[in-house]
Amino acid sequence: MKTPRDLFAPFRFACGLSSKNRVVLAPMTNGQSPTTELSDAEFRWLDQRIRGGFGIVTTCATHVLPSAQAWPGELGIFSDRHTPGFARLATAAREFNCLVIPQLFHGGFRCPASVTGQQPVSASEFKLDVPDFEKPRALEVSEIIEIEDAFAAAAGRAIKAGLPGVEIHGANGYLFSQFLSPQTNLRKDEWGGSLANRSRILIDTVKKVRAAIGPAHILGVRLSPEDTKVLTLDIDEMLEVASELSQLGVDYISISLWSAVKLPNKYPDGAETVLAKFRKVISSSVGVTVSGQIWTAADAVAALNEGADFVAMAAAGIANPDWPERLFESLSSSSKAARGVGGPRGNGSFEPHRLPMTPSELQERAVSDSFIEYLKKFKYVLD
Numbered sequence: 166m167k168t169p170r171d172l173f174a175p176f177r178f179a180c181g182l183s184s185k186n187r188v189v190l191a192p193m194t195n196g197q198s199p200t201t202e203l204s205d206a207e208f209r210w211l212d213q214r215i216r217g218g219f220g221i222v223t224t225c226a227t228h229v230l231p232s233a234q235a236w237p238g239e240l241g242i243f244s245d246r247h248t249p250g251f252a253r254l255a256t257a258a259r260e261f262n263c264l265v266i267p268q269l270f271h272g273g274f275r276c277p278a279s280v281t282g283q284q285p286v287s288a289s290e291f292k293l294d295v296p297d298f299e300k301p302r303a304l305e306v307s308e309i310i311e312i313e314d315a316f317a318a319a320a321g322r323a324i325k326a327g328l329p330g331v332e333i334h335g336a337n338g339y340l341f342s343q344f345l346s347p348q349t350n351l352r353k354d355e356w357g358g359s360l361a362n363r364s365r366i367l368i369d370t371v372k373k374v375r376a377a378i379g380p381a382h383i384l385g386v387r388l389s390p391e392d393t394k395v396l397t398l399d400i401d402e403m404l405e406v407a408s409e410l411s412q413l414g415v416d417y418i419s420i421s422l423w424s425a426v427k428l429p430n431k432y433p434d435g436a437e438t439v440l441a442k443f444r445k446v447i448s449s450s451v452g453v454t455v456s457g458q459i460w461t462a463a464d465a466v467a468a469l470n471e472g473a474d475f476v477a478m479a480a481a482g483i484a485n486p487d488w489p490e491r492l493f494e495s496l497s498s499s500s501k502a503a504r505g506v507g508g509p510r511g512n513g514s515f516e517p518h519r520l521p522m523t524p525s526e527l528q529e530r531a532v533s534d535s536f537i538e539y540l541k542k543f544k545y546v547l548d
């Protein structure tokens with residue numbers, strides 16, 4: 166059985182790089198970079214978490230093409246003018262031995278014309294019953310290749326900026342999920358139909374990104390195992406995709422869940438967790454990251470016990486920029502107490518701050534006004 170101390174064991178990726186611990190800031194869109202270049206506000210938001218002890222700090226979903234942007238204020242990585250921002254993060258991270266990993270992103274049909282100035286694109290033309298739905302047009306084959314190449318170029322830019330690797334956002338209903346789901350992929354060509362065809366864009370992107378960053382940098386992929394709020398995915402198919410990615414030699418697979426270890430209602434009591442199912446098909450040389458309602462050390466340890474190598478936190482990372490640091494201190498004080506050398510009596514856990522919070526509490530946590538506005542959607546802000 167794992168203990169909170171195991172969260173501070175270093176992890177060596179297959180590429181040879183190591184993370185100092187197992188605690189990850191999950192990718193969070195924050196709308197703080199209005200020009201798409203890293204703003205001071207977005208830098209401060211990430212830097213506070215770098216300083217707070219996270220072993221890996223994932224950036225927001227960063228668009229790899231201007232037409233791939235889903236929200237105003239979203240950080241971009243589609244041009245060399247973005248490189249200095251990522252270099253600034255790389256420098257800040259080095260001092261704390263933190264791995265800053267940009268999440269590379271295309272939103273597909275969820276890139277509104279109000280943001281990009283263009284009709285959204287996706288695997289196919291379709292209609293979905295979701296708020297503010299804008300009908301996409303189907304991507305031409307040449308555009309699919311351009312998108313794959315844009316991911317590779319963005320990844321190369323991240324490495325040039327001094328970052329240790331990249332994560333491909335294959336989860337949560339965005340472009341790659343739209344290709345994976347038969348609900349939104351109605352194509353009749355080599356990118357539609359069988360799972361091999363529907364996963365082709367993701368697999369080819371992974372190969373191109375690996376070629377761009379070389380074998381000595383981290384390549385992660387984020388996947389949604391099942392239905393997202395937007396579209397339908399099949400868990401057995403997603404297990405196959407995870408297994409193929411694992412054989413392709415990605416360094417980690419991040420499973421995006423709403424609850425890391427709790428079973429969705431449709432599973433019988435005592436059934437294997439989604440996390441455990443993924444762990445079984447992902448080879449042991451590939452790290453498994455999980456997210457979803459991880460707040461306390463006990464939550465994090467439960468995820469390790471189900472086979473996760475890393476725990477990623479979004480909400481708890483907003484409220485607790487120094488979550489790893491505070492847990493580490495509480496463990497150190499308990500060991501001191503145990504050795505009779507005094508210090509506060511820690512029990513190896515601490516009570517994290519919870520959301521919602523007031524705007525001023527959020528500002529203290531380097532959440533600027535535009536991000537506070539966005540967080541209202543999640544009911545994370547008190548009036």
Ligand SMILES: Cc1cc2nc3c(=O)[nH]c(=O)nc-3n(C[C@H](O)[C@H](O)[C@H](O)COP(=O)(O)O)c2cc1C
Pocket residue numbers: 191192193194195224225226268334336337387421422423456457458459477478479480481540543
């Ligand atoms: C404000 C906010 C922004 C998010 N943006 C992203 C994103 O850019 N990319 C992504 O993969 N997931 C994103 N997510 C999902 C989180 O990474 C995470 O998977 C989810 O919130 C569940 O984790 P939690 O319970 O710790 O919040 C976002 C979540 C929040 C709350």
